[in-house]
Amino acid sequence: MTLSQFFSFKSSSIALLTALTITACGGGGGSAPPPPIPTSHVVNLSWTANREAAVNRAGGGYKVAISGQPVIDVPFPYAASGAAAVATLMSGTYSVTVTAYSAMNANTGIAASGVTSNSVPSAAFTITVPY
Amino acid sequence: MVAENSSSGMFKANQNKGYIVTSPDAASVQRVYGALGIKVLRALGNSQFEMQLQQDAGIEAVSNLALHSNGAITKVQPNYSYQAN
Amino acid sequence: MTFHTRSLISIILLSAAPTLHAAAFNAPAGSYAPSQVLVQFKPNLTSAMQSQTAQSIGAQSIQALATRSNWSIANLPAGQSVAQAVAAYANNPNVAAVQPNYIYHTMAVPNDPQYSQLWAAKNTGQTITAGTYAPTTGTAGDDMNLEAAWNVQTDCSSTIVAVIDSGVNYTSTDLAANMWNGGAAAPLHGWNFVGAGSNDPMDLNGHGTHVAGTIGAEGNNTIGVTGVCWKASIMAVRVMDATGAGTTSSVIQGIDYAITHGAKILNMSLGGQGPFDPAYSAAITRAQTSNVLVVVAAGNSNTNNDAAPTYPCSFTQPNLICVAALDQNYALANFSNFGATSVDVGAPGTNILSTWNGLHTTITDPLNAGWVFSSTTATAAAPSGWGYDLVNPNVMGDALTPTGSQWGFTKYNAGTDDRTYKTFNLAGTNTNVALLSVSAAANLINGDFLNANFKAIGGDPFTAGTNVFSGTNAKDGFILTPSPKFDISACISTTCSIGFQLTSTPTSLRDTGVAIANFRIDTVTLNSTAQNTINGTSMATPQVAGVAALVWSHNPMFTYADVANAIKDSGRPTPSLAGKTTTGKAVDAMRALSYINQPSGLSVVVH
Numbered sequence: 130m131t132l133s134q135f136f137s138f139k140s141s142s143i144a145l146l147t148a149l150t151i152t153a154c155g156g157g158g159g160s161a162p163p164p165p166i167p168t169s170h171v172v173n174l175s176w177t178a179n180r181e182a183a184v185n186r187a188g189g190g191y192k193v194a195i196s197g198q199p200v201i202d203v204p205f206p207y208a209a210s211g212a213a214a215v216a217t218l219m220s221g222t223y224s225v226t227v228t229a230y231s232a233m234n235a236n237t238g239i240a241a242s243g244v245t246s247n248s249v250p251s252a253a254f255t256i257t258v259p260y
Numbered sequence: 261m262v263a264e265n266s267s268s269g270m271f272k273a274n275q276n277k278g279y280i281v282t283s284p285d286a287a288s289v290q291r292v293y294g295a296l297g298i299k300v301l302r303a304l305g306n307s308q309f310e311m312q313l314q315q316d317a318g319i320e321a322v323s324n325l326a327l328h329s330n331g332a333i334t335k336v337q338p339n340y341s342y343q344a345n
Numbered sequence: 346m347t348f349h350t351r352s353l354i355s356i357i358l359l360s361a362a363p364t365l366h367a368a369a370f371n372a373p374a375g376s377y378a379p380s381q382v383l384v385q386f387k388p389n390l391t392s393a394m395q396s397q398t399a400q401s402i403g404a405q406s407i408q409a410l411a412t413r414s415n416w417s418i419a420n421l422p423a424g425q426s427v428a429q430a431v432a433a434y435a436n437n438p439n440v441a442a443v444q445p446n447y448i449y450h451t452m453a454v455p456n457d458p459q460y461s462q463l464w465a466a467k468n469t470g471q472t473i474t475a476g477t478y479a480p481t482t483g484t485a486g487d488d489m490n491l492e493a494a495w496n497v498q499t500d501c502s503s504t505i506v507a508v509i510d511s512g513v514n515y516t517s518t519d520l521a522a523n524m525w526n527g528g529a530a531a532p533l534h535g536w537n538f539v540g541a542g543s544n545d546p547m548d549l550n551g552h553g554t555h556v557a558g559t560i561g562a563e564g565n566n567t568i569g570v571t572g573v574c575w576k577a578s579i580m581a582v583r584v585m586d587a588t589g590a591g592t593t594s595s596v597i598q599g600i601d602y603a604i605t606h607g608a609k610i611l612n613m614s615l616g617g618q619g620p621f622d623p624a625y626s627a628a629i630t631r632a633q634t635s636n637v638l639v640v641v642a643a644g645n646s647n648t649n650n651d652a653a654p655t656y657p658c659s660f661t662q663p664n665l666i667c668v669a670a671l672d673q674n675y676a677l678a679n680f681s682n683f684g685a686t687s688v689d690v691g692a693p694g695t696n697i698l699s700t701w702n703g704l705h706t707t708i709t710d711p712l713n714a715g716w717v718f719s720s721t722t723a724t725a726a727a728p729s730g731w732g733y734d735l736v737n738p739n740v741m742g743d744a745l746t747p748t749g750s751q752w753g754f755t756k757y758n759a760g761t762d763d764r765t766y767k768t769f770n771l772a773g774t775n776t777n778v779a780l781l782s783v784s785a786a787a788n789l790i791n792g793d794f795l796n797a798n799f800k801a802i803g804g805d806p807f808t809a810g811t812n813v814f815s816g817t818n819a820k821d822g823f824i825l826t827p828s829p830k831f832d833i834s835a836c837i838s839t840t841c842s843i844g845f846q847l848t849s850t851p852t853s854l855r856d857t858g859v860a861i862a863n864f865r866i867d868t869v870t871l872n873s874t875a876q877n878t879i880n881g882t883s884m885a886t887p888q889v890a891g892v893a894a895l896v897w898s899h900n901p902m903f904t905y906a907d908v909a910n911a912i913k914d915s916g917r918p919t920p921s922l923a924g925k926t927t928t929g930k931a932v933d934a935m936r937a938l939s940y941i942n943q944p945s946g947l948s949v950v951v952h
Contacts, residue, residue, distance in 0.1 A: 170951050177946030180902040184941060200424035227947060233939040247915055248941035256949050277592045280624045305601050308624060310594035337624060342596060342617040344511060344552040344589035345642040345883040
């Protein structure tokens with residue numbers, strides 16, 4: 130390469146470099162990062178055991194309603210953990226209620242409209258399962 | 261025991277069922293109210309006593325004596341009447 | 346198959362849509378099996394297709410019933426409610442009908458001969474024959490649903506209920522077996538806190554015995570009536586005397602006694618419209634601290650307790666339930682107090698039949714013959730002294746006009762001692778109680794007195810007799826009818842003399858004196874078989890106390906709050922109580938028994 134060819138090459142390189150727009154990643158005009166990947170978590174729920182005799186004998190139990198999930202039935206006899214349930218949930222936010230039932234009062238409180246329940250669901254409890 | 265008369269003072273004096281006073285002991289009650297003549301002094305538990313006076317001076321006078329009793333009498337109230345419903 | 350034919354079949358299927366039993370969605374909890382529905386498949390559907398259909402809806406299994414009607418029981422999967430299953434089957438083209446598998450109970454009915462008169466337990470629209478409150482017939486179904494409740498629980502004996510009242514006739518054949526066993530310290534099943542007190546809480550009034558019977562007259566014993574509890578443990582705590590009157594001192598002693606001796610429920614069918622009573626309130630709080638439930642009457646003045654407090658109903662402790670009275674049509678009784686923030690529930694309180702303390706009789710005197718008169722000053726010129734008013738029948742007066750003998754126009758003499766008395770036989774057959782009541786109009790100068798006395802051995806009761814009442818300084822004053830009752834039981838004898846005396850000072854300015862009317866003596870002879878039908882929020886209160894005892898006996902781990910919630914939240918919405926009570930509900934015993942409190946204390950651990 131002659132000196133003139135070099136300077137010509139250098140000029141064209143500089144021009145090429147000048148023509149290049151250096152864009153920082155993530156700045157305007159770039160693509161969004163991928164969303165976090167949901168993960169599965171084991172969730173242990175527990176509550177104060179009801180004192181009704183009928184809840185604590187055959188025919189009694191609890192229904193645990195977690196938003197978007199099948200209802201978990203916890204029938205008597207209870208495990209050593211007592212008034213408790215285990216669920217596997219993906220990352221997200223869920224609302225949970227627990228309703229006790231007995232053979233005398235079968236309706237769980239998770240009622241279709243018009244069904245009269247004599248069992249009061251717990252106050253709703255929010256679970257946040259992390260990513 | 262007498263009836264209440266709504267239009268005059270008749271019979272009113274005999275309606276008095278006395279007072280409930282709160283005091284650590286009967287001796288303190290005697291000390292504060294003895295001069296009025298205590299007709300009935302009955303322990304009710306919980307530092308409370310039923311007190312009926314020979315000469316009923318009224319709730320204000322009885323309360324006033326309690327106020328100046330240096331803590332011997334901490335509460336005074338009328339002994340209210342109740343009836344079967 | 347052509348399109349049209351296919352379409353026709355579709356139409357047939359749609360028009361033969363399964364019967365959706367609307368009752369399923371209105372059926373109360375507990376009225377059907379929780380994990381089953383009954384399904385009637387279309388005719389000619391094979392067993393395999395029936396199974397397939399049920400499986401497609403998630404059934405764990407189906408079992409054909411041994412009937413000709415093509416019904417099967419479908420057992421639901423976990424998490425599927427009956428309502429959801431009914432909806433799912435109803436939308437399936439292979440299903441002709443679907444419904445819950447309803448539960449039927451034998452209704453427990455006691456064999457007590459007067460049971461049919463207990464409309465509070467079972468209202469069939471029956472006439473209450475001894476009823477005095479109109480209407481004496483009512484609406485079938487307006488009752489406390491006790492027969493269904495008795496299928497679950499009849500024995501309340503594990504829960505001591507204290508009847509804090511005028512005492513209890515513990516000898517009643519319908520109460521004796523259900524009285525609390527107080528052991529050697531309380532051999533008569535409780536205590537008496539009236540006056541100086543004693544270990545004998547015998548009821549000399551009747552009110553407390555009636556209350557006790559409503560709670561726990563022995564049920565199914567072929568005698569008399571039944572209480573809400575067939576078996577019970579009733580503690581008799583006497584705080585009101587023979588006239589039905591009590592005081593703060595007697596009541597708070599009664600409350601403390603009941604708590605100390607193991608009562609879990611206190612029934613107080615009493616009230617006063619005085620100001621806030623701190624000592625009484627503190628006693629209720631002591632009950633709360635001891636996990637004791639207190640059930641009280643709203644009052645019988647047809648007033649709003651929110652505006653004009655009546656205690657104990659208007660106390661605000663959370664362990665207190667205040668009860669209004671309902672009639673046989675579940676209307677608010679016309680005498681019942683109410684209060685949107687102070688009265689909690691309603692219960693039957695009119696024409697209530699229950700146990701009583703004995704035979705009550707009344708002696709009335711026409712005040713026109715047989716009285717002995719004397720005066721220390723009467724002369725022809727200055728007449729004074731008692732006499733029969735000849736213008737107003739059945740009135741005795743002092744002084745009377747010289748001509749015409751009329752009261753109200755002639756002044757009594759100064760310095761006079763005018764007496765009148767009459768002798769009565771009050772002994773009867775084992776008379777235990779005698780109560781005097783009179784009406785009196787009085788115009789007396791201050792210092793001039795009207796006295797009433799009695800003397801059991803007869804003769805002038807103002808000579809070594811016993812004073813009943815005294816009064817002075819009256820102008821147009823009346824002891825109104827019905828007058829208060831004065832206990833003259835100490836005069837029970839064959840020769841009880843009762844009299845009236847007017848005395849005046851020597852310098853009296855004088856007035857027209859006193860007229861006596863409506864002279865009456867009520868007597869009580871205690872017995873073990875008496876019954877009575879009466880009205881009041883006093884009668885509604887023990888209905889609720891009895892239900893509380895059923896609930897607590899069924900659930901021994903309950904707190905007072907659990908019991909109160911079960912009673913108040915589960916009741917039956919009743920229009921006449923809306924806006925008049927905190928709950929708007931009438932107590933329902935079965936719903937209270939089946940009520941389940943809200944779970945609490947939820948916690949979570951995310952791993």
